Amino acid sequence: MNNVSVITMFFLSGFNETISHRFVLFFLSLLCYCIICLVNVSLIVIIILDSNLHESMYILLCVFCINALYGTAGFYPKFLWDLLSNVYLISYYGCLIQTQVIYSFVCGEVLILALMAYDRYVAICQPLKYHSIMSKQRVIRFACFLWLTTVCITATNAFLTSRLKLCSPYLSRLFCVNWIIVQLACFPAQTIVNGIFANITIIIYLLHGVFIVWSYMYIIQTCVKSIENRAKFMQTCVPHLISLFTFVVAILTDIISMRLDSKELPRSLQNFVALEFLIIPPIMNPLIYGFKLTKIRKRLHSVSNFFF
Numbered sequence: 001m002n003n004v005s006v007i008t009m010f011f012l013s014g015f016n017e018t019i020s021h022r023f024v025l026f027f028l029s030l031l032c033y034c035i036i037c038l039v040n041v042s043l044i045v046i047i048i049l050d051s052n053l054h055e056s057m058y059i060l061l062c063v064f065c066i067n068a069l070y071g072t073a074g075f076y077p078k079f080l081w082d083l084l085s086n087v088y089l090i091s092y093y094g095c096l097i098q099t100q101v102i103y104s105f106v107c108g109e110v111l112i113l114a115l116m117a118y119d120r121y122v123a124i125c126q127p128l129k130y131h132s133i134m135s136k137q138r139v140i141r142f143a144c145f146l147w148l149t150t151v152c153i154t155a156t157n158a159f160l161t162s163r164l165k166l167c168s169p170y171l172s173r174l175f176c177v178n179w180i181i182v183q184l185a186c187f188p189a190q191t192i193v194n195g196i197f198a199n200i201t202i203i204i205y206l207l208h209g210v211f212i213v214w215s216y217m218y219i220i221q222t223c224v225k226s227i228e229n230r231a232k233f234m235q236t237c238v239p240h241l242i243s244l245f246t247f248v249v250a251i252l253t254d255i256i257s258m259r260l261d262s263k264e265l266p267r268s269l270q271n272f273v274a275l276e277f278l279i280i281p282p283i284m285n286p287l288i289y290g291f292k293l294t295k296i297r298k299r300l301h302s303v304s305n306f307f308f
Helices: 013-049 056-073 076-083 092-125 127-133 136-162 178-183 188-223 227-260 267-292 294-307
Strands: 009-012 089-091
Touching: 009 013, 009 092, 013 056, 013 076, 013 267, 013 294, 056 076, 056 092, 056 136, 056 267, 089 092, 092 127, 092 136, 092 178, 092 188, 092 227, 092 267, 136 178, 136 188, 178 188, 188 227, 227 267, 267 294
Parallel strands: none
Antiparallel strands: 009 089
């Protein structure tokens, strides 16, 4: 019992499979992180500097990119450092902070996708009310409020986890995951509150998913009746649907892998599945929107012409 209370460091045992290829993985991870920073920062700067892009859809896209930078910053610097280290450690409180950042990134992604779905619903189904409902100030306030709410919810999860007495310092992952930490609790009865709050959190964000489906049911119903709306759907809704699809697939594969904890899968494959949501969506989303949205594509073209 005395040993339980003195756990101050966690060992990330997921790195054991990376030893033989760590320099290659370091180069690929660094390249991936640089691309994430480049494409997201470029889109943010373009939207901020171009007054023609100060509309709700582009503001939400800017928030989307900021959230991606926030979430990946909670993972890549520590991951790159660990790849060059011989001991894969993270402090107890550093681990809690990492879970807070990554979980709030994931939940924030769901909230922004829901806001984007509502924005497209109003734009296509209620176009005459669009500018009054989705004003720039209202969108910014609403996005800030929802993101702060997400931070509070995930911080509560982290606080509940910090109350647990743990029997092992070994995490079978490349980064800290709240669910795995809770499994290390010495007394299962202590985790009841964690389980209840985690289930409430899941229900909250599942309701956001239901809201997205509801929005698109009305959007599709409206677009069937109008050629103009069908063109608007292809131009602005398809990127959102692709972003939604890639995010859902990445998260679900990670959750299924984590819940099943299959020992038959190679550890390298398990590691890749666990990192999907930190690799694919942060790179794909700005590229999809950059190439698909006409105003951003034209702006990117003019910037490239200026430099080259």
